[in-house]
Amino acid sequence: MSDLFVKICGLRTPEHVDTCVEAGADAVGFVFAPSARTVDAVTARKLAARVPSHVLTVGVFRGQSLPEVRRLTHESGIDAVQLHGDEGPEYDAALREEGRTLIRATTASATAARLGEFGEDMLLLDAPDPGSGKPWNWASPDFAAPDGRWLLAGGLHPANVRRAAEVTGAWGVDVSSGVESERGVKSGELIRAFVAAARL
Numbered sequence: 739m740s741d742l743f744v745k746i747c748g749l750r751t752p753e754h755v756d757t758c759v760e761a762g763a764d765a766v767g768f769v770f771a772p773s774a775r776t777v778d779a780v781t782a783r784k785l786a787a788r789v790p791s792h793v794l795t796v797g798v799f800r801g802q803s804l805p806e807v808r809r810l811t812h813e814s815g816i817d818a819v820q821l822h823g824d825e826g827p828e829y830d831a832a833l834r835e836e837g838r839t840l841i842r843a844t845t846a847s848a849t850a851a852r853l854g855e856f857g858e859d860m861l862l863l864d865a866p867d868p869g870s871g872k873p874w875n876w877a878s879p880d881f882a883a884p885d886g887r888w889l890l891a892g893g894l895h896p897a898n899v900r901r902a903a904e905v906t907g908a909w910g911v912d913v914s915s916g917v918e919s920e921r922g923v924k925s926g927e928l929i930r931a932f933v934a935a936a937r938l
Contacts, residue, residue: 742903743910744936745889746917746929747798748775754924755785759793761933764910766793770810771800771822774922775914779813786816794839796820804829811838820862830857846881846892853886862912865892877905896931900938911936 746758747767758766766789768782769775777785786795797814799807800822807829811819818839821829830840834857842858844851846865853861861884875881876890883906890908895916903911915921917928 745912748914757926767796769798782814861888
């Protein structure tokens with residue numbers, strides 16, 4: 739479990755970015771899609787500038803046009819793009835040309851998703867309502883886990899992340915609402931507790 743990849747998403751303040759880095763997170767996410775956690779490119783650039791090179795900076799998009807995704811990634815200077823919508827392989831091809839790490843997010847189902855179908859570097863399996871913090875039944879015997887570099891998301895928090903990773907065999911975990919004191923507001927204490935629990 740100590741090598742579990744940990745991503746903290748929906749960050750908006752320097753304090754919480756610094757907390758993630760100090761706690762040992764492997765990736766930090768900035769949301770560009772409409773959300774209670776949305777940041778603009780200028781803010782994301784300032785936050786990403788605080789992150790050391792060994793920590794991946796990720797921009798989260800959903801249903802946005804390719805020109806908009808390319809503009810925001812360029813203006814923010816982030817390393818990776820996480821796509822949550824119905825974007826096709828052409829998005830991945832265009833962004834890969836720019837040297838971005840690609841994360842494809844999809845809803846977990848009984849049919850195993852395959853890493854790399856669209857050329858992505860990582861696969862993220864989320865709840866049916868991404869960003870809601872509502873858990874889904876990842877412990878179901880019908881859940882089919884993919885192979886390779888995939889992240890478990892949806893309803894995770896410090897009290898269940900370790901068991902979730904053990905049950906599913908996830909390569910990594912992703913959290914946003916599970917480390918918030920209220921919707922859209924991160925808690926430094928919960929961030930530290932989540933990373934520590936994931937690494938037990």
